[in-house]
Structures are given as structure tokens and as C-alpha cells.
Amino acid sequence: METDWSVIFDYLPALLAGAKTTVYITILGLVGGMVLGTLAGLMRAYGGWLLNAIAFVYIEAIRGTPIVVQVMFLYFALPVLADIRIDPMSAAILAIVVNAGAYIAEIVRGAFLSISKGLTEAGLAIGLPHWKVLLYIVGPLAFRRLIPPLGNQFIVSLKDTSLFIVIGVGELTRTGQEIMASNFRAVEIWTAVAIIYLIMTGTLTLILRVTEKRMRIL
Amino acid sequence: MSIIEFRQTSKHFGPLKVLDHVDLSIDEGQVVVLIGPSGSGKSTLLRCINGLETITGGDLIVDGLSVTGGKKQLREIRREAGMVFQQFNLFPQLTALENVAFGPRKVRKLSKEQAEEVAIDLLDKVGLAEKAGHYPAELSGGQQQRVAIARALAVKPKVMLFDEPTSALDPELKQEVLNVMRQLATEGMTMVVVTHEMSFAKQVGTRLIFMEHGKIAVDGHPREVIDTPPNDRMKDFLQHVE
Numbered sequence: 001m002e003t004d005w006s007v008i009f010d011y012l013p014a015l016l017a018g019a020k021t022t023v024y025i026t027i028l029g030l031v032g033g034m035v036l037g038t039l040a041g042l043m044r045a046y047g048g049w050l051l052n053a054i055a056f057v058y059i060e061a062i063r064g065t066p067i068v069v070q071v072m073f074l075y076f077a078l079p080v081l082a083d084i085r086i087d088p089m090s091a092a093i094l095a096i097v098v099n100a101g102a103y104i105a106e107i108v109r110g111a112f113l114s115i116s117k118g119l120t121e122a123g124l125a126i127g128l129p130h131w132k133v134l135l136y137i138v139g140p141l142a143f144r145r146l147i148p149p150l151g152n153q154f155i156v157s158l159k160d161t162s163l164f165i166v167i168g169v170g171e172l173t174r175t176g177q178e179i180m181a182s183n184f185r186a187v188e189i190w191t192a193v194a195i196i197y198l199i200m201t202g203t204l205t206l207i208l209r210v211t212e213k214r215m216r217i218l
Numbered sequence: 219m220s221i222i223e224f225r226q227t228s229k230h231f232g233p234l235k236v237l238d239h240v241d242l243s244i245d246e247g248q249v250v251v252l253i254g255p256s257g258s259g260k261s262t263l264l265r266c267i268n269g270l271e272t273i274t275g276g277d278l279i280v281d282g283l284s285v286t287g288g289k290k291q292l293r294e295i296r297r298e299a300g301m302v303f304q305q306f307n308l309f310p311q312l313t314a315l316e317n318v319a320f321g322p323r324k325v326r327k328l329s330k331e332q333a334e335e336v337a338i339d340l341l342d343k344v345g346l347a348e349k350a351g352h353y354p355a356e357l358s359g360g361q362q363q364r365v366a367i368a369r370a371l372a373v374k375p376k377v378m379l380f381d382e383p384t385s386a387l388d389p390e391l392k393q394e395v396l397n398v399m400r401q402l403a404t405e406g407m408t409m410v411v412v413t414h415e416m417s418f419a420k421q422v423g424t425r426l427i428f429m430e431h432g433k434i435a436v437d438g439h440p441r442e443v444i445d446t447p448p449n450d451r452m453k454d455f456l457q458h459v460e
């Protein structure tokens with residue numbers, strides 16, 4: 001079969017719909033992952049022993065297992081264990097939340113603890129409660145250090161959505177595979193899929209670069 | 219009237235005894251200079267006053283409040299006892315003005331305008347009014363430390379605690395900080411100062427304390443005890459400092 005790039009255009013609407021699903025899963029998953037990760041990271045950095053232990057177990061359990069296993073667990077095992085029915089899309093989003101959350105927790109913890117202890121003491125010494133010192137002083141400084149590693153995690157999570165092919169979510173990779181199965185245009189379709197991923201990750205990188213530039217890293 | 223009172227105060231770090239049953243009463247208006255060998259507990263003594271370290275024995279009363287009285291009371295104490303650190307610890311994301319206005323705004327709950335007014339007055343007092351818009355990274359060490367003093371004063375404390383405020387500064391920058399401190403003392407501010415600046419101790423101090431192994435070994439008038447040290451270890455120490 002000769003390579004015929006024009007077939008890409010026939011399937012472009014379908015591929016873009018897949019890409020849309022990928023973006024949708026990624027955005028919802030990362031928003032949730034940021035909330036969960038910030039919480040777990042702060043529990044690790046400032047929590048008492050119990051909060052610390054809970055966060056630690058969560059983070060290590062997630063970092064020590066593959067994301068494919070995690071999403072399989074959510075989709076197939078959870079219904080059996082807890083009688084919770086969950087559709088593939090929700091399982092996919094939840095998998096990103098839980099998975100990215102663990103890595104983001106470590107990023108958040110590292111960023112907060114990298115801020116000099118002297119600044120916290122200076123804040124406490126003028127009579128602020130600890131949480132206000134974290135909110136007004138340490139937080140804004142840590143946030144600047146958060147951006148580069150967070151950007152990495154965003155890109156990893158975006159690409160991880162391709163693994164949800166295993167539970168049949170119609171994201172970009174799955175769409176590519178379905179088209180492939182009907183026309184056997186491997187070169188054209190996988191090239192197109194790869195380029196669409198590159199455009200998405202490229203856009204993300206660009207946004208992060210601009211944010212980083214606009215903020216003075218201190 | 220005594221504004222700071224150590225009563226058999228002890229501080230342990232695990233098995234290490236850093237303050238050993240200290241009794242010390244500091245009156246309003248005194249300028250107490252703390253000296254002593256490294257590790258003798260000077261910083262710890264200072265940091266117990268504003269609760270950055272938690273005492274492990276005895277009691278410590280600041281402006282009528284015990285440092286063991288809970289978080290809220292501790293915050294009240296911290297508003298009455300400002301601290302200046304060796305490493306300045308200015309908030310790097312804020313300008314000099316914002317650093318100084320921060321306490322009045324967030325702690326004393328003034329409006330932005332009122333807080334900035336307070337801040338400008340204090341920057342003027344430490345001779346840095348024209349640097350108000352500069353970030354800490356754009357200031358010299360001496361200037362940063364003067365902003366840090368203004369930041370502590372902005373909360374309107376009754377006592378100022380200084381932990382080696384000039385030790386991180388080049389010799390030519392020390393003087394501008396010491397001058398600000400001297401001015402504060404003349405205005406009647408109660409001060410506790412850990413420093414190796416013996417001429418400052420003699421000229422500005424009203425009381426000198428020599429610490430050793432977590433205890434107060436010498437407590438007297440600066441000029442007298444520096445010129446004629448009452449014990450050999452203090453004499454040795456002073457020879458090393460000169």
C-alpha cells in the first residue's frame with residue numbers, strides 16, 4: 001500500500017474529536033490532581049504524624065504502581081470491591097487525579113520545604129499565625145519554584161491518557177487505533193496522531209514558559 | 219518594671235541542655251548585651267523570649283504573659299517583641315516598603331494606605347526612604363538589615379531582640395546598622411542584643427551578660443565588666459573577640 005497523506009484529512013474530524021477527549025480528561029484530571037496533590041503535599045510538609053502517614057502511604061502506593069494498573073483497578077476492581085459502578089470516562093479522569101496527585105504532592109512538598117526556614121521565622125516573629133505565613137509568604141515563593149516541575153507532570157499526565165486505551169475511552173490514541181483497524185493506514189494515521197500530541201504538549205510547554213518568564217523566580 | 223522575666227527557665231534539645239535554670243529579669247528601657255562562646259545558648263535564650271523555641275522547664279514571662287500560654291498568647295507576645303535576624307530574612311517577593319507595611323497590614327490590621335504611611339515613616343527613620351520601591355535583592359546587606367529593623371518596628375513592639383544583627387555584614391556596613399540601633403536605644407526602646415561588637419556594648423549597652431554552658435556567668439555594667447572581667451573565661455573570651 002502506497003503512502004497517501006491525503007487520507008489524514010478524511011479522518012481528521014475523528015482524530016480531533018479524540019484529541020478533544022484527551023484534553024478534557026487531562027484538564028479535569030489535573031485540576032483534581034492539583035487540589036489533591038497540594039493537600040497531600042502540605043500534609044507531608046506540615047501535618048502531624050497521622051496526616052503525614054496518610055499522605056505518605058497514598059503517595060508511595062501510587063508512585064509504586066503503574067497507572068494502567070491503577071485505572072484497571074478503578075474500572076474493574078472497585079465495582080467488585082465496593083459496589084461502585086463507574087463509567088470509563090470517570091475512571092480515566094479519576095486515574096489522572098489520583099496519579100498526578102501523588103507526584104504533584106511531592107513537588108509541592110519539595111517546593112514549600114525549599115523556602116528558607118528563616119522566612120517562616122520572620123513571619124512568625126511579627127505575630128502571624130503559621131497558616132498565614134504559609135499563605136502570604138512561603139506559598140507565593142514556593143509557587144514560583146513549582147512551575148517547572150509541575151509543567152513536566154502536566155505533560156506526563158497528558159501522555160498518560162493514551163494508556164486509557166485499555167478501558168476503551170475514546171481518546172486520541174484509541175481513535176487512532178480504531179481508524180487503523182478499518183483502513184490499515186499505519187504510517188499516515190500514527191504520524192497524524194503523533195503530531196497532534198506534539199501540538200498539545202507544545203502548547204502546554206509554551207504556556208508554562210510564558211508563565212515562568214512573567215514571574216520572577218526568587 | 220520588668221518586661222521580660224526568666225524564672226528557672228530551661229531549654230533542652232533532646233538530651234542536650236542548652237538553657238540551665240536561667241533566672242533573669244529585664245526592665246523596660248534596658249539595653250542588654252548578650253555575649254558568650256559559640257554554643258553557650260545566646261540565640262536560644264533570645265528565641266525563647268518570642269517563642270521561636272519552646273521552653274522545656276520553668277517559666278518565662280513577657281509583658282505579663284507566659285510563653286507557655288498557648289498559640290494565641292504567643293502571637294500577642296510576638297507583637298510585643300520584635301526580632302532582627304543575622305540573615306535579615308526579608309521577604310524577597312516584596313519591596314522594602316511592602317516588607318515594612320506587611321506587619322501593620324496583616325497583624326495590626328491597618329488599611330493599605332495607613333500601613334504604607336507607617337512604613338514610609340519607618341524607612342525614613344532608618345534612612346532608606348528613597349529605597350522604598352526596591353526589592354531586597356537590590357539592596358546592600360546593611361540596607362537590608364535596616365529594612366528588617368523597620369519591619370520589626372512597624373508592628374510597634376515594646377522590646378526588640380537582635381541576634382547578631384551585624385555578623386553577616388562587611389565591616390564598612392556594620393556601622394550604619396549599629397547607628398540605627400543606637401538611635402533606638404536613645405529613644406528608650408528596651409533591647410536585648412546578641413553581638414560581638416564590644417564598642418557598641420560599652421557605648422550603648424546598659425547591662426552586659428556573659429553566658430556559658432546555658433547559664434548566666436556574668437551580669438553587670440558593660441564598661442565595668444569588659445574593662446575588668448570578673449572571671450578568667452570571660453577574659454579569654456574577650457581576648458578572642460578583640
Ligand SMILES: Nc1ncnc2c1ncn2[C@@H]1O[C@H](COP(=O)(O)OP(=O)(O)OP(=O)(O)O)[C@@H](O)[C@H]1O
Pocket residue numbers: 231234236254255256257258259260261262263
Ligand atoms: N534546633 C536545634 N536542635 C538541636 N540542637 C540545637 C538546636 N538549636 C541549637 N542547638 C544547640 O544548642 C546549643 C546552643 O545553641 P545557640 O544557637 O543558642 O548558641 P549560641 O550561643 O547562639 O551560639 P553562636 O554564637 O554560635 O550563635 C548548641 O550546642 C546548638 O548546637
Ligand SMILES: [Mg+2]
Pocket residue numbers: 260261262
Ligand atoms: Mg547564635
